[in-house]
Amino acid sequence: MIPRIRSGTGATGSSQARGIRSNPSGASSATSAFFPKEELKTFSQFGTRLIGHPNNKVPGIEMNTGALGHGLAIGVGMALAAKRDGKDYRVFCLMGDGEQAEGSVWEAAMAGPHYKLDNLVAIIDRNRLQISGSTEEVMGLEPLEEKWAAFGWHVVSIDGNDMEQLVRAFEAAPSIPGKPTLVMANTVKGKGVSFAENVAHWHHHVPNDEQLALALAELSAAIESYEQEGLVR
Ligand SMILES: Cc1ncc(C[n+]2csc(CCOP(=O)(O)OP(=O)(O)O)c2C)c(N)n1
Ligand SMILES: [Mg+2]
Numbered sequence: 001m002i003p004r005i006r007s008g009t010g011a012t013g014s015s016q017a018r019g020i021r022s023n024p025s026g027a028s029s030a031t032s033a034f035f036p037k038e039e040l041k042t043f044s045q046f047g048t049r050l051i052g053h054p055n056n057k058v059p060g061i062e063m064n065t066g067a068l069g070h071g072l073a074i075g076v077g078m079a080l081a082a083k084r085d086g087k088d089y090r091v092f093c094l095m096g097d098g099e100q101a102e103g104s105v106w107e108a109a110m111a112g113p114h115y116k117l118d119n120l121v122a123i124i125d126r127n128r129l130q131i132s133g134s135t136e137e138v139m140g141l142e143p144l145e146e147k148w149a150a151f152g153w154h155v156v157s158i159d160g161n162d163m164e165q166l167v168r169a170f171e172a173a174p175s176i177p178g179k180p181t182l183v184m185a186n187t188v189k190g191k192g193v194s195f196a197e198n199v200a201h202w203h204h205h206v207p208n209d210e211q212l213a214l215a216l217a218e219l220s221a222a223i224e225s226y227e228q229e230g231l232v233r
Contacts, residue, residue: 034060069102071095072122076111079120079180092170093122098130101139106151113152118174121181122153125160127189129200145184153182160185192222 030037035058042048049057053066063074075093082089099105112120126144128135135141149155154176158165166185173181189203190196193215207215226232 034058068096068099069104071099072105072108073111075120075122076108076115076117079112079117080115082119083115083117088119090119090121090173091117093120095122095124096130097124097126097128097135097141097144098138100124100135100141100144101130109148109151109153112180113178116178117180118176118178119180121170121173121183123160123183123185125187126184127187127198129189129198129203131200131203133200145182148182148184152179154179155182155184157184157186160187161191192219194218 030040039048039050043050044052049055053064054061055064056062063071065071071093072095075091079091081087082091095105111117112122124144130138132138141147145155145157154174156169156172156175158169160166160183166183169181169183173183175181188197190199195211195214196202223232
């Protein structure tokens, strides 16, 4: 079953490393009644608070993002605060794979196991692309899972486009007491939109009217088939 996903912080802490993901976070904030859905129409326009990166002027968003590499350090702080305050919430931090080129990610990667933050789950969107092309050409990351394991994380590798696998990985954490979990979510960028799949420049590109119509048709057809299979509630 595909569960509803809430963005922002609440009973479950969530830290977003990936600023460019402001589209879905804005949409889910609106549907979670943080602000009226109408406001989504102002996205990226002059004077809007939906500026293209999550920022703390948007209700439900506590941290600004945009500069890569800060999310995990914030997540470590939130998870450490939970431990110190005796709270039982968990913290989820979504990072990009291109983001792994930032040194600050690895400082936070050291701190997670050091403070035994088994209430922390970091996810890497391993789509093998970053803004200007292949991650392995821009800054080689492999062997990435081994690096995280060597830093003391419990590493779980899944198909990140499969919602069931994601939910299972999140529910299973923490598997090893004292160890934070790293979910390597192997994904296809632009999945489900034929012309955008695996194409780096869709990191940040505005579709024209035809592309928008095609994307909506393809995604609607996919949602319909999920509904028929009983996979969406
Ligand atoms: C500190 C910092 N350096 C560089 C950039 C420019 N930049 C924006 S997105 C990006 C690539 C991110 O790649 P990835 O995290 O894999 O995101 P994807 O393209 O897969 O969505 C870069 C280098 C930035 N935002 N912050
Ligand atoms: Mg990427």
